[in-house]
Amino acid sequence: MKLSRRNLLRSLGISMAGGIFLNGVSSKKAFGEEKVMPDMMPKMHKPMMPSPTKKRAVILGGGYSGLYCAITLRELAPDAEIVVVEKYPFFVSGPSHIDFVAGLKHLDDISRSYDPVSARNIRVVRSEIIGIIPDERRVLTSSGDIEYNFLVISTGIRIADEDVLNLIEQPASNSHAWELGETVEMRKRIEAFKGGRVVLTVPTAPFKCPPGPYEVACLLREYFDSKKIKAEITIVDANDKPQPGPLAQKWTSVLEARNIIYKPNNKVIEIDAAGKQVITDKGDKVGYDFVSIIPSNKAATFIKDAGLGDPFVDVDPATFKSKKYDNIFAVGDCAKVPYTKSAFTASLQGKNVAHHVAKSMGLDVKEPAPIYNICYPYVSSKESLMVRVDWDKDGKMLKAEVDDPKKDYVGSRAAWEGGLINGLFGS
């Protein structure tokens, strides 16, 4: 039976519990994030598709950066073979994870089928990425190997649960909004929450969507208040100030005004699920009734295993080209670049890298536009902050601006994300 996006979304909502996702398998295991050594993979591993007969660009990851790379490259290189490898059967817009956990949107509102992308003569393959063998120009996936001429890595971040003592052993104790399965679980727990201590933790920068943890805290405050649920919300932050740094002062005021307790310079290093407390590197013990730990953000382990960088892919920020291999590129959250780890810069990085891949194919294309970031972090469902940063083509920051919370920015945020989605899927 063909699994439709709608059916899958429905099943997600029903079957998601304690990190269980798809066929009752732990989401971490199901999504291939356990360490696999490429050099241990047998060479008899079957090819998923024939060797390339024309220039083949394989794009790992069907998020914003990967898809914008694919559709831009399609325009720049009409004759190229383009393959996108993605583990999820459908696309979910990253920024809306926050809307979803706060009850502002449904999953169906923020997800899209990959069909419109496939319709552009881009082959979208659903498979787990297991490893990369750069010297053989080969990607290993759970469904077979894929040879490439050019490789674009856009696999986003991996949540490093192993950095928090006992978190791997007690996965059911946690949920967060930084992965799809975890996001669905977190929403369920929020809906079931009857009151008490809410603890949200923030990892050391850099991490995906830097304003996100503080947005979640603000939206939860609003949600619980609207339901007349008494909640003491505490943010335990590994950083010395709220992120991103330029918004720190504004966040401090926003959190204070919402009676959200803020504990900086406290990195959560252990969870004691039985005692319902997290323990920080200062030795502080913070009790909870509901906890959301965001562990460190790193790139997938196969990137380190392939020698492409650790914890992120080492690239030239001007071209996104690997510092070790001329035919490998990396963009978005998995790349070591100066740009904010956000959906917006990921989209622009995807467009940008497509130009550099096309150039490497020998095509005459014009210089891509430099990267900039704009986003509208929620302070409530009715007000958002604004931050914009511009970089030059080499990744040097040129200018930046921030603005106080405004009602208009909520509309700007909706248009901003809608534009990103429409650019890929048409609606």
Added chain:
Amino acid sequence: MGYLARKFLNGLFTTALILFICGIHTHNASGEKPGANHQSDNKADNKAGTQPGVRIADEVSFAENRLDVKKGEVAFVEIRSQEPSTIYIMYPTQYNKYKTTGSLEGVLEHKNVTWLIHPVPAMLEDQTVYFIQKGETIFSVVYENIQERIDGLIKGEEMLRAGMEMRVADKENVVRLTPLIPDLKMMLDFSKEAKFVILKTIDFARYRKGLKNFDQLYEESVHKGSGTGYNFTTKDFEDLYLIIKTPDPIRVKYIIRATKESAESGC
């Protein structure tokens, strides 16, 4: 060597800067904005003496310094003391709460400090930060242009990024080395010979929980040794923890320098 590093490391502050010595109200610049002329300057508002509603100062003296940093600049605050002091760093909202309720909730705190370099960048808009020092301290500020600083790094200059010196007891002590990004140069300096090991977070968690002891971790770790100092370059964004074992109370100092490579990482 960068401008700031030269200033600090040559000890220029001790002779050339306007010093604010705790208990002596040497300069009242309340409401003044700092200059952008890159001269060593102190335009912080330094108020000494016990304030109503304050809970942190009992028998010891303390000082307050308001720091206003203009957009596009970074202020490097240096705080020195002979005896270990406690330093609180707070934004205006936190400061106002502290003044009205005495609460230090959410405030950045450094304990047992005898020397601190703390950067306050104002990348996108003006920043105001308050420093409260518990103990006899000397407070100084240097302002730099962020863009010029980045340009200098890209040209290959090395620049001081942060630093701290603290007194540790005659036992195993923990010093958190953070925040770190790749390609920073880390210099550790101890006033007497000591045995040390530098741990990543998960190993530190095991150490704190008692799952592994100092000697076990010493065997397993890459960054370790015995002596009066140690230098290394950071490889990634991971927080590091210095565990130092000493039979006598000593002073532990770390200095973090930014490099061209660290500037290119974008943090």
